[in-house]
Every structure is written in C-alpha cells, then in structure tokens.
Amino acid sequence: MERVCVIHYSEIGLKGRNRPFFEKKLVENVRRVLKGVSDARVKRLQGRLVFPLGDSDPQKIIGSVKSVFGVSWFAFASVSEPKVDSIKRVVVEEASKIAGKEDTFKVEVKRADKSFPITSLELSKILGETLVEKLSIKISLKNPSKRVYVEILKNEAYVFTERIKGPGGLPVGSSGKVLSLLSGGIDSPVASYLMMKRGCEVNYVHFHPFYDNSEAENSKIMEIVRKLLPYSGRTAVTFIPSYEFQIATVNIPAKYDLVLFRRFMFKVAEKVAETEGAKALVTGESLAQVASQTLDNMVAVSIGLKMPVFRPLIGYDKEEIIALANKIGTYELSIKPYKDCCSIIARHPETRAKPEVVKELEEKINMDSIVDKSLKLSSRVIVE
Ligand code: ATP
Ligand code: MG
Numbered sequence: 001m002e003r004v005c006v007i008h009y010s011e012i013g014l015k016g017r018n019r020p021f022f023e024k025k026l027v028e029n030v031r032r033v034l035k036g037v038s039d040a041r042v043k044r045l046q047g048r049l050v051f052p053l054g055d056s057d058p059q060k061i062i063g064s065v066k067s068v069f070g071v072s073w074f075a076f077a078s079v080s081e082p083k084v085d086s087i088k089r090v091v092v093e094e095a096s097k098i099a100g101k102e103d104t105f106k107v108e109v110k111r112a113d114k115s116f117p118i119t120s121l122e123l124s125k126i127l128g129e130t131l132v133e134k135l136s137i138k139i140s141l142k143n144p145s146k147r148v149y150v151e152i153l154k155n156e157a158y159v160f161t162e163r164i165k166g167p168g169g170l171p172v173g174s175s176g177k178v179l180s181l182l183s184g185g186i187d188s189p190v191a192s193y194l195m196m197k198r199g200c201e202v203n204y205v206h207f208h209p210f211y212d213n214s215e216a217e218n219s220k221i222m223e224i225v226r227k228l229l230p231y232s233g234r235t236a237v238t239f240i241p242s243y244e245f246q247i248a249t250v251n252i253p254a255k256y257d258l259v260l261f262r263r264f265m266f267k268v269a270e271k272v273a274e275t276e277g278a279k280a281l282v283t284g285e286s287l288a289q290v291a292s293q294t295l296d297n298m299v300a301v302s303i304g305l306k307m308p309v310f311r312p313l314i315g316y317d318k319e320e321i322i323a324l325a326n327k328i329g330t331y332e333l334s335i336k337p338y339k340d341c342c343s344i345i346a347r348h349p350e351t352r353a354k355p356e357v358v359k360e361l362e363e364k365i366n367m368d369s370i371v372d373k374s375l376k377l378s379s380r381v382i383v384e
Pocket of ligand 1: 180182183186189205265282284285289
C-alpha cells in the first residue's frame with residue numbers, strides 16, 4: 001500500500017489572496033530540509049502538501065519537517081482510492097495496527113472534495129460501524145483513546161492514526177529579511193529563532209573583541225548559527241571587530257561605555273542591514289534584565305536610528321528564555337565560555353543614560369568615522 005506524508009498548515013491557510021505565495025515558500029522550505037532524507041517530490045494538493053514516503057527513514061523525516069515553520073501538523077498516511085469500500089479496507093488495516101484490548105476509537109473524516117457523495121459525518125459513522133464489525137472494538141465519540149483520521153481528496157483518500165505536531169508560525173522567507181545582533185549569550189539566538197518563526201529570513205551580525213575576524217569565525221558563534229540552520233535555511237554572518245571603538249573611547253567616562261557601545265553596534269548593524277536588504281534589526285533584549293536594558297537606556301540607545309529594532313524577548317523572563325533555548329538546542333552552546341565584548345565594559349554602567357550626554361560624547365569620539373572604519377574591517381560568511 002502506498003504511504004505518504006501529509007503536511008498541514010494553519011495560519012497560512014488564512015492569508016486569502018496571498019495563499020499561493022505562502023504555500024510556495026512552505027514547499028521550498030520543506031524541500032530544503034528533505035535534501036538527503038528523501039528525494040520525493042513535494043506537491044501542493046488541495047490545501048495541504050503531500051510527498052511519497054518511499055523507503056526513507058520516518059524518524060529523519062519527522063526531525064526535518066519539525067523544523068519547518070508554517071507546518072501546523074503532519075502525518076504518515078496510507079493511500080486509498082476515494083471510494084467507500086476501499087477506504088473501509090484501509091481504515092480497518094490502520095486501526096488494527098494500533099488497537100489494544102481496552103481501546104476505544106473515533107473515526108474523523110474530512111472532505112477536501114465536497115463532491116464526494118457522502119457527508120463527512122455519515123462516512124465516519126459507516127467507518128465506525130465497520131471497525132466494530134471487523135475488529136470488535138468499541139467506539140467512543142466523546143473520549144476515545146485512539147483516533148483514525150480520513151481525508152478525502154479528489155483523486156485519493158488518506159488514512160492515518162497519528163498527527164505529529166509541527167512548529168507552527170509562518171514559512172521563513174514569507175515576511176521579509178531582518179538582521180539579528182547575535183552575541184555569544186543565551187538571549188539573542190532565541191530572539192532570532194522567534195523572528196524566523198514569524199516568517200523572517202534572518203541574517204546575523206556579530207561584534208567581537210579580537211584583532212582578527214578569523215578568530216570569531218572559528219568560535220562558538222558559528223556553532224550557534226549552524227544549530228539554527230534547520231530553521232533559518234541559508235544565511236549570512238557578518239563579523240565586526242570592536243577595537244576601533246575601544247581605541248576611540250579610552251578617555252570617555254566609563255559608565256557611558258555600555259550605552260555608546262550599543263549605539264555603535266546598532267549604527268554598524270544598520271549599514272550592514274542596508275547592504276543585505278534587511279528591513280529591521282533584532283536583539284535579545286528583555287526589559288530591565290540587566291543595566292543596559294533599562295527603559296531609559298533602550299530609549300537613549302535607539303534615538304536617531306533609521307531602522308526599527310525588534311526585541312521579541314522584551315516581555316520574557318530569563319527562565320522562559322532559558323526554557324526556549326533548551327528546546328531549540330542553543331542553550332548548551334550559549335553557556336560555553338566565550339570572550340564577549342561586554343566583558344571589557346564598566347562594572348557600574350549608567351542605568352539612566354541621558355540622550356544629550358550621549359550625543360555630546362558621540363561627537364567627541366566621532367562615532368560616524370568609527371562606524372565606517374569598523375565596517376571596512378568586517379568579514380562575511382555564508383552558512384548553508
Ligand atoms: P545575550 O544573552 O543575547 O547575550 P544579554 O542578556 O547578555 O543578551 P546584553 O549583553 O546587554 O544582554 O546584549 C543585549 C543584546 O545586544 C543581545 O541580545 C544581542 O542582540 C546584542 N549584542 C550584545 N553583544 C553583542 C555582540 N557582541 N555582537 C552582536 N550583538 C550583540
Ligand atoms: Mg550577552
């Protein structure tokens with residue numbers, strides 16, 4: 001009997017006229033993760049994606065499809081002709097594989113093809129009766145322990161007994177591109193992941209304290225980027241040394257170091273974003289988590305920027321962020337030791353930075369020229 005993987009999407013089904021666009025992105029992304037796992041062709045078919053399982057490893061398929069945003073759930077199904085008799089046979093076969101003595105069953109039918117002569121409800125009833133008759137099992141509509149799902153399309157019907165949850169969200173690439181400021185810490189990988197979840201293509205920029213970019217290129221930063229690769233797909237990381245900033249700020253009041261450094265990062269990132277076609281910046285900031293993330297400092301840091309800064313973790317507690325980092329697998333990498341730029345910065349930073357002081361100091365150090373010099377020192381790595 002032919003077996004297929006049926007993929008369902010939720011939110012993208014609601015996008016009206018844009019629906020084909022979202023579906024195409026989803027198909028592209030599913031094809032990408034299936035490379036090396038299955039050479040089957042993924043088809044769009046009446047509001048779902050379908051591909052034959054062939055002899056590919058189901059566990060690998062599960063692992064791959066679970067990283068594709070936009071997937072609401074998916075299932076491994078047996079294919080039947082869209083005729084009552086043949087559906088009955090497949091339903092009995094599928095149910096018999098999972099039926100235990102104490103189990104109660106419910107059959108759920110969906111018609112994608114409304115020209116099928118029997119309503120979903122009627123067909124569920126008929127199939128339920130068939131199960132009782134052939135397998136002597138009980139039916140429970142309110143509280144079944146097992147379910148058999150039937151989907152009827154124009155040219156075929158699918159029968160399956162388990163729905164596997166996908167990651168939800170929207171297909172990466174359907175919401176445009178953003179540039180994420182990626183540190184070696186716990187928060188920014190999670191923030192990047194959340195932007196991918198909402199359909200953004202995410203490129204990264206990383207500021208490092210080394211003289212040579214290659215030292216950062218061979219650090220755990222790349223491991224974090226690779227860990228997120230199943231979600232992100234092809235991406236780029238720009239590495240920027242921070243020494244031009246350090247040199248220019250040796251005589252600046254230490255408590256303003258942090259705010260100035262953050263403005264330096266945003267200004268450089270904005271230029272990188274422009275050249276990459278990214279429309280917004282992303283950080284892992286969470287309100288008042290540390291001294292640099294007080295409301296006053298966030299305001300002072302963002303004044304005069306041309307691009308919006310998205311902070312998807314703004315309302316998250318540290319524990320919530322850690323839980324998510326564990327789930328997506330970045331936590332272990334984030335806690336590995338790494339020489340972060342911020343370790344060279346004042347022990348008692350200003351928590352209520354004044355915009356006029358920031359402006360004066362920026363003129364003094366000639367921020368724009370530090371930004372330009374640093375950009376010239378950058379390197380860019382493609383990850384795919
Ligand atoms: P994280 O856990 O992401 O490092 P954090 O709690 O350490 O965050 P900060 O060090 O204040 O907080 O950094 C806030 C945000 O600024 C980070 O989430 C990241 O988006 C950005 N950022 C900090 N350091 C760097 C860096 N070296 N390169 C790029 N972005 C950075
Ligand atoms: Mg950090």
